[in-house]
Amino acid sequence: TSCKLCHANPASGAPLTGDGPAWSPRIAQGPDTLLDHTINGYNGMPPMGLCVQCSEEQFLALISFMSGQHIQ
Ligand code: HEC
Numbered sequence: 001t002s003c004k005l006c007h008a009n010p011a012s013g014a015p016l017t018g019d020g021p022a023w024s025p026r027i028a029q030g031p032d033t034l035l036d037h038t039i040n041g042y043n044g045m046p047p048m049g050l051c052v053q054c055s056e057e058q059f060l061a062l063i064s065f066m067s068g069q070h071i072q
Contacts (some may be wrong), residue, residue, distance in 0.1 A: 015067075023068070024067075
């Protein structure tokens with residue numbers, strides 16, 4: 001739900017949920033970098049994606065869901 005605030009909002013500049021091409025180069029960075037950017041923040045991406053209670057496993061599941069690509 002907190003991810004959707006931005007990842008379903010074109011005005012936010014975030015890669016949108018289900019937008020495969022926007023996610024591909026990000027997924028290519030690997031799960032460690034993606035998790036690091038999710039937990040510590042990355043440009044317009046706020047630390048923890050505003051979900052302070054989310055676990056690393058939940059972040060990976062969310063990123064898999066939003067990108068439509070499987071992440072370990
Ligand atoms: C306040 C808006 C906002 C929220 C909330 C948000 N994001 Fe983001 N996110 C962004 C923006 C903007 C970017 C693009 C950053 C860039 O590439 O400059 C981004 C990028 C990302 C990336 C790609 C990072 C990379 O290395 O390319 C991941 C993964 C991500 N978000 C995961 C999440 C998850 C998971 C949540 C929810 C727990 C979330 N985001 C919530 C704004 C948000």
